[in-house]
Amino acid sequence: MANKTFAEVQEFLRGKTILVANRGIPARRICRSIRERFDAVAAMTATDVDKTAPSASAAQELVLLGPDPRAYLDIDRIIDKARQRGVVGIHPGWGFASEDTRFPQRCKEAGITFIGATAEAMNLLGNKVQARAVARKLGIPVVPGSDGAVDVATARKLISEMGLPIMLKAEGGGGGRGIFAIHNEAELEDAFFKASTMAQASFGNPRLFVEKFLADVRHIEIQVIADMYGNVFAFDERDCTVQRNHQKLIEITPSPWKGLSRNLREQLKDYSRRLVRAVGYHSLATVEFLVLPDGTPYLIEVNTRLQVEHGITESRYGIDLVEEQIAVAFGAELRYREENLRPSYCAMQVRINCENPQDNFAPNSGLISRYVSPGGPGVRLDSNICAGYEFPANYDSAGSLLIAYAHDWEKTVGIMQRALSEYIIGGIKTTIPFFKQVLKHPDFRAGNINTNFIANHPELMQYTDLAPEGERLARLVAEISARGYNPHVQLGVYRSSDTPVLGPFEPVLPPISAAQRRQASPYPHDDREALLDFIRGSGYVHFTDTTPRDFTQSNSGNRFRLAEDRLIGPYLDNAGYFSIENGGGAHFHVAMMANMTYPFSEAREWNSFAPKTLKQLLVRSTNVLGYTPQPRNLMRLTGEMICDHYSVVRCFDFLNHVENMRPIAEVVMDRRDVVFEPAISLSWAKGFDVEHYLGVTESFLRMMGDIMGKSPSEASRHIILGLKDMAGVCPPRFMTELVTALRKRWPELVLHYHRHYTDGLFVCSCGAAAKAGAHIIDVGLGSAVRAYGQGDVLSTVAYMEDELGLETRLNKDAIREANFVCKQIMPYYDRYCAPYFQGIDYDVTRHGMPGGATSSSQEGAMKQGYIHLLPYMLKFLEGTRQIVRYHDVTPGSQITWNTAFLAVTGAWKRGGEDEVRFLLEVLGHVVRTPENELSSEMRHARLDLYRDCNDAFRKLLLGKFGRLPLGFPPDWVYESAFGSEWKSAIASRTEESPLESLQDVNLAAEEAACRDLLKRQPTQEEFVLYLNHPGDALKTIQFRSTYGDPNNLPLHVWFEGLKPGQNLYFNDSKGKPHHLSLLSISRPNDAGVSVCRYVLDSEIMSCEVQVSQPQSVAGKGLVKADPANKYHVASPSNGDLWVMYVHPGDIVKEGEELFNVSIMKQEKAVLAPTDGIVKRVLKTADFKENKQMVSVREGELIVELGPVPRVCRNEACGQPIPMNNAAFCPYCGERVL
């Protein structure tokens, strides 16, 4: 009888069912072949997880296996179901039960054709030991090693024969699993036991054999197919040398390696054909070899199944191996003959796995939020995923197989690179960016690698895997829109998605004429001396605009963004200002904390969109741009960067202790192009009189002279002296007196007056100062004037010109245009960022709290429930300022406020309002009455005044911040603040600058730490930001990689997001335009999650946003932990939470037990994945106490941790310091490091 033909098998199979006992990529691949030529019914097994997976769509019928995800291993069940359905053949695919010898056996018993090898052939070739034996018989070289399974003693003997290293391999293993390398004999016993146990668990067979470990080899394999009539066809080699831990990542045919000669290819094919013939094999098989650099091959194993990489052989020959395998299984004669099947193409496959290569290839699962598949010539894609698919965690991480093919290797690589760049899989990490690195590597392209290529090139993991910025920004918009507020601005839940909006911000921008743009600034640039000479000789009043910094710091908490600076800056630049203050102070920190903007990059942009005007920045003496004294080397590093971006550096110290300014003064004076402006902190009170400030100025000039090597009076020619009335308290008459005296004493000294509006006397005080000879006055745009910043430029100028007869030379039209633009901006900031308490407060002249602090401290009192005590607190402030004397500006203002707050609330807790009133009576009496007239009762009672003070106040008394401007307070203050320790406190007072005792920071170590956190080298700016504000710098860097530059979004979107139906046109940082249209925001589900759908540049996208707290219904409304978030601690399984060990606010160490979940007498201790502070505990239980357990679901968020906050360094306190409350410990008041 003639051999059966392909056509006869086709005829037989028409309309019959073939079952693929597999899932995912192999199942879909095989179903395709079943349908294409045989016209058969493709059926596929599917567990509950898989029944709606993308791969299931390839099948015409599904054989449902139920809830157990491991059911693909249950051969008996699958065969039972197949029999019931009348299945004629079963294809096992790869993985799962494909190499279980019982499978063909049971199929045979059930009368079903198994599309694969017979049990006998599997036993002979699939078992490595058996395969070696067959190979040896045929004279095919095998890797030196044991001929069968060994015990430890035999393994040791083999080591002495073959030498180290060796490998222990599981007899039943494959796919790179169950392999242990032994490099020294001492490891042997331990590794043997481990390998054996693992082999048992993985393959049901504990037996191990030994092989010589070959260090420099390529992995080359030959695909063969054989029919039942003795016909065997061997295909050209596949090169699978790119591996990681013996797992293949890239496969190529033919091998691009020069050493793979035609002779070697023929030799390998010959070995393979003989091996398959020798055992009477019929089906697909792959014979795997290791090849040494000299071309010596060793057989390692035979795979008796279809392999993952079969597609590249198909692409090389233009055939369908699965189709042929099915035909052969049903008895068809093989159609392939050497004479009629020739290879035409070069092909390469990369395995797109849902793994994170940068996290040791950790598998990840979850929602695929975006999917764009590659296409075009030379691309084949076998995928198991699509957009919206929840990639399951139950199975392997294979997402798709991407093949490129072309006539030559170079083109193949080119196509693959192009396809990888087209391929977008959003929502989960994949190996795509990693492969891009591999394909770029010259060794890979030259075919010059061995199996250790990946292990030996860790630089392949160094990449930044970012979605395009447009996509990231669109997601940010979607998130803000769904919530209705922007959590990143740190203003709380200031609106919801259905609060009425201010509406689109579409500013009208008056044109700036070219002539105006070309109009040069009169101020000399890059030359300090020339600049100061110019001002001295000018004869008119100069101005600094503070709108972008102090103005908006006081009035809108620094939320004013670079995006709006870009709009106003060009107009301000034409106004003829001496300088624009656009940096420093809290603005520097808030840029990172809330505006997600790099402050020095912001400064660079300012210098580009407003290039004509000098830029000015404020530093806080010892602390520069931070909240703690900076070591000299850090101060120098920060100082250099400041000088590269700003021309005027104003520096203040709340004690006017000039030595605190010395290091930064040295850095600035080192430069010829930057002006140093030491500023006197001004209070208006007894003792702080003109004489006092002349003395302070003298001390400033002495130090500056010392730095410059000049006399104090000569030094006065080289700096600007700032007069900083930060509270806005000095009356016009005092300014007249002070400025007159300063001008008289140092006629060459340029004076720069800065004051706040708080008392309402801004215009006349500035006028008085200017009239008396102050050269430069700080002002701002009238449209942005609120109660706490500076005053309006135009009214101030009008007063000076019209009432006082002074000359100014500002371009008022440019200011009007800036005002017009600013008017359009301010409504958004007024609505969302305005201070809690607003308005002029003339009483500032008594209590002395500076602008912004007045409002924020009072807000604090209100929110803590002490608003009824506020009048007493202000009264206390007024009194204590007369006892402990310093200036109320950062950090002094916080110290004063805390002292008043603690004293008043302390008294109230002791004895209610009567006690508070008594305390204030005592305070008033002590302030009014000379020491020698005080009664002994009063001397005793006054000790209550500072009994509740905090450590910051005590440190101030000890001189730890620097020398107090009017000397130490009387001894009784120490007795009150330190109690019984007061004498030793007095003995330990110092008048030295705190900088004297500060150690340099180890910059190299800090940089390494920063690099570890970022997983890349920080830029110089990032590093300086990190050194100044580590937490918030990292936050901004992280934000930028998640969402991009938010300054590309318009103002209304930043605060309000979009409404469904609204459009947004925006440019990304490269200037590429994008169109975003918000389609819908779903109502939050029980878990509090809204789905936001939108169109970005014609592509529909969606994201899930947690918009509200979940509703807790049993089994529903669970908050799922984000597996990518190391601070989310989930329940490890379904079960009962029976003990919770932690509470919000606890600090936990990595590995500490947080809670315990019990399921069927299995207790899982859930350990802290990292050091952190417990932010939330979503469910709690204490079974021992109340015999109650709480149901939890696998993956449910149970505990949320946060980054380890700084802990108060006061050991007695040790409380965590919340990130944004930076300067002092809120529990004990200790200054925070």
Next chain:
Amino acid sequence: MIDSYCYPSTPRMPSALALDAPAVWRLGEVDSCLDSAIRLAAQGRLAPWESVQVIAQRQGRGQLRRRWYSPPGNLYAALRLPQEAPFSGSEGSVVCGLLLALGLRALGWDTALKWPNDIVVSHGGQVFKLAGLLLEERGDCLLAGIGINILFCPGEEDMRRDAAMPATCLARLIAEKNAVPTAESLWRRLVKHLLSAYTKERFFAAHWREEAERLLLWRHCNVIVDDGREETRGRLEGLAPDGGLCLVCDGRERILHGGSLRLDQTR
């Protein structure tokens, strides 16, 4: 009281063809056998299938930190399990109970498995609890704490009020005193049986359920499962793939994953 002493029994590595008994640490009286095992594992001195056996426990614990009666004379052991299927899943607990029941049956004790993993014996027409088992997972260490009553068992007055059945010990089950095994010899043989029962059948991971259902106490009987919040009554049908208990309640199948099981004598 016996002094604490500590030595590992001679570690013998398994040969490839038949896995010999893995190493056992023998300790004297300790606070808790499980805690000792956790410490050894943390030091890298307790590989999977190695175990700790102690003579007595000062603070022996059962599930939910309940006290486990632990005088010298009984068996207290902690066995480290590979963190792989089927042990790593929720069914691990039941599978372990099954292995222990199979081990004791191989040694001639006619034991059954009370869901999820108590080992019970039938004696004189009544069912008694003989052994208990608790799985604890801590980081990458999965341990089975095993307690078997050999010479002593807690009296009725020492049992929890809601205990499902009285306890017994091996000594009560046999007539000749000298036939009662020592804890050491019993554990040595049990470990070997546990490992070989697990390794005997290929793909044990897929087949444990049939075995476990075969040994399941009260199968096809009316039972009550009380999880502290509610009592579920139904007919015990078998086990779910995840180790859960399949109950038919009013004609509908329910799968339970928690609670204590007792016979429903009202029906």
